[in-house]
Amino acid sequence: MTRTKGDPSALRAHNRQTILNHLRQLGPVSRTQLVELTGLSSAAITGITAELIEDQLLTEQSTGEAGISGGRRPIYLGIKYSAHYAVGLKLREDRIEGVLTDLSTHVLAHLVEDLTIHDPLQVAVQIHTLCSKLYRHARIDADHVIGIGIALSGVIDALHGTVVHAPLLGWHDVPLAPLVRKCTGLPTHVDNDVNSLAAAERLFGHGKQTSHFLTVALGRGLGGALVLGGELHRGRQGGAGEFGHNLAVPDGRLCSCGRRGCLEAYVAEPALLAQFQAQHPDLSSSVTTIPALVALAESHPGAAGLLRRAGQLLGTHLSYLVNTINPELIIIAGEGTRLGPLFFDSLRKAVHESAFDCLGDDLPIVIDIWPDDDFTPWARGAASLAVQCAFDFGTLAKGGDMVHR
Structure with a gap:
């Protein structure tokens, strides 16, 4: 993502990203602690955290103890993981494995469907239908889904959402992310399946x-x-x-x-x-x-x-x-x-x-031992491709694609 030096909106997005990633790594902290951790001013922390609360990315979770000299008890801020959702899909040559997760990539619903046709447009349509089924299974409002992550084996141009080469599907230079985005209306992120596992490990894993x-x-x-x-x-x-x-x-x-x-x-x-x-x-x-x-x-x-x-x-x-x-x-x-x-x-x-x-x-x-016959780590990794944009860009990517840096 290109940022213009001195661009106020870019600086604000960077500061939002900084705050979110500190909270992701450390858990709930107070505004005063965020000032110390980030080097931002108290006014900047107050303003940016108010925006993040309004966007339902942060929430005031608890109140700490007052200091030795008394005074106001600090209010701890944490990420509101349950307010937004992501879809993760693992494409295999014979099936699609799908999950719906919250922003912590906790799995709320999962489905497996046979994949019998490899035509890219038909696959995109099937993905749209599968997403709707996941929403119904999890009983969530589709308006709170921030994006779709798709993982598959092969060489993937993640920047443009293009499958350069996927031998198992017989695909070459398939613009999968634009096709799925057109069908679903959601930001769509496509990457190699092992990269998706690494993305999940980076966000919330080892x-x-x-x-x-x-x-x-x-x-x-x-x-x-x-x-x-x-x-x-x-x-x-x-x-x-x-x-x-x-x-x-x-x-x-x-x-x-x-x-x-x-x-x-x-x-x-x-x-x-x-x-x-x-x-x-x-x-x-x-x-x-x-x-x-x-x-x-x-x-x-x-x-x-x-x-x-x-x-x-x-x-x-x-x-x-x-x-x-x-x-x-x-x-x-x-x-x-x-x-x-x-x-x-x-x-x-x-x-x-x-x-x-x-x-x-x-x-x-x-x-990282997986249970036998458990497909969800692959699909959960795919969901992390969408989730990481909230942390890497400091905002939700509704209505358009955000590419990875």
């Missing part, structure tokens, strides 16, 4: 107090998202983080992208199952799921060895990213978080041993 972190999504595929200086780093074409397609084994296993030897072809869940079944054909009919493979690994040396080697391989490649960006934190999410201690103990060891000098020492690696 990365809430962290400026530089890496989110890794492991499951059917493997991808990463970078938050650097508190901002998502998307790269020139929105393709930053596709380290799952780095070469791991020259002329190795065939990857879903059509190339051979990609890291994903050795550590993603389908790849792990395929490797085990090829190595142990006598067990291929009984080991068809990741939970079955993890359970068998407790007593089967072949399964245990496969998980250890895969964890070590992923950890080694993560160490290259540690050497490159020096993150404060690594968060691993996705369905693959169920791979268990054999996999993740090997991963942690490889990161710490392979990273240069001290870069891997005491580096937190959080395994």
